[in-house]
Amino acid sequence: KNEVEQSPQNLTAQEGEFITINCSYSVGISALHWLQQHPGGGIVSLFMLSSGKKKHGRLIATINIQEKHSSLHITASHPRDSAVYICAAYTQGGSEKLVFGKGTKLTVNP
Amino acid sequence: EPEVTQTPSHQVTQMGQEVILRCVPISNHLYFYWYRQILGQKVEFLVSFYNNEISEKSEIFDDQFSVERPDGSNFTLKIRSTKLEDSAMYFCASIRSFGETQYFGPGTRLLVL
Numbered sequence: 657k658n659e660v661e662q663s664p665q666n667l668t669a670q671e672g673e674f675i676t677i678n679c680s681y682s683v684g685i686s687a688l689h690w691l692q693q694h695p696g697g698g699i700v701s702l703f704m705l706s707s708g709k710k711k712h713g714r715l716i717a718t719i720n721i722q723e724k725h726s727s728l729h730i731t732a733s734h735p736r737d738s739a740v741y742i743c744a745a746y747t748q749g750g751s752e753k754l755v756f757g758k759g760t761k762l763t764v765n766p
Numbered sequence: 767e768p769e770v771t772q773t774p775s776h777q778v779t780q781m782g783q784e785v786i787l788r789c790v791p792i793s794n795h796l797y798f799y800w801y802r803q804i805l806g807q808k809v810e811f812l813v814s815f816y817n818n819e820i821s822e823k824s825e826i827f828d829d830q831f832s833v834e835r836p837d838g839s840n841f842t843l844k845i846r847s848t849k850l851e852d853s854a855m856y857f858c859a860s861i862r863s864f865g866e867t868q869y870f871g872p873g874t875r876l877l878v879l
Contacts, residue, residue: 689868697855699809699870742809751814751822752864753799758808 659683662743662757669764675730677760679743682724686746689754690717690728693740702728702741733764768792772858772871779878782847787874789841789858798841799859799868800833802826809857815841848878 660681669675679688687706693699703710703717705726710717714733719726730737740761744754771790779785791798800812813823815833832844841860845852858871 687865691870696872697803697875698872699857701867701869704867744809751816752797752861752868753811753814753822754801754809754859754868755811756801756809 659747659755660743660745660757662760664760665758666761667763669733669762671734671764671766673733673764675728675733675737675762675764677728677741677743677762679726679728679757680724681726681743681745681755683745683755684748685724686748686752688719688726688746689742689744690726691742691744693742693759695739699742730762733762735764735766738762738764768869770858770860770869770871772856772874774874775872776875777877779848779876781850781878785845785848785876787843787845787856787858787876789843789871790839791841791858791860792862792869793839795860795862795869797821797861797863798835800843801857801859802854803857803873804851804854812843812856845876848876850878852876853878 663678689704690702714731716729740759742759743757773788798815801809803809811824813827814821830846834842855873857873859868
């Protein structure tokens, strides 16, 4: 069983739709990353959060530590949001390595 | 904005050859990481490095792999005798201290023939 699970695996939306990607984890974590990976392969950090909610532009990330669950929301989605979104956890103890989910491939059609 | 850089961006090698992947972390960062992503799979942790020594390594990081920080700026991953299954994208990452955002390089795509 993966320590970090994401759903859905693939998501297709129409431009303007509200998007939600979910992440659940089974290990104790110190923080959670949401990352974006574009077709060329590069990885960009969107958010790091350990409690509550963070917002950046049209992106919102929330985390519920008790339920071991996080969500990434995209409001007013746009074709340029098309990418793979990855949830990754900093596990407690150790060297602050990241444990990754499998990613959610988002396609936003115009 | 400071960034992590990696060279080369692509490398093709023959099975059994040695490869060295290079990374230049952000200059005031202290903790360094290598991850890999086999095509179509999730990103996996390989090794973390701090204070000139390995702090943690995964099962993937066997005797064929080594890391080094030969000077104050470069951080290298060496694969001594490449196998077909080493074909993957390799990402370097760094952080200044625990609890901070991890910054990723653009990756090196390694193809072993």
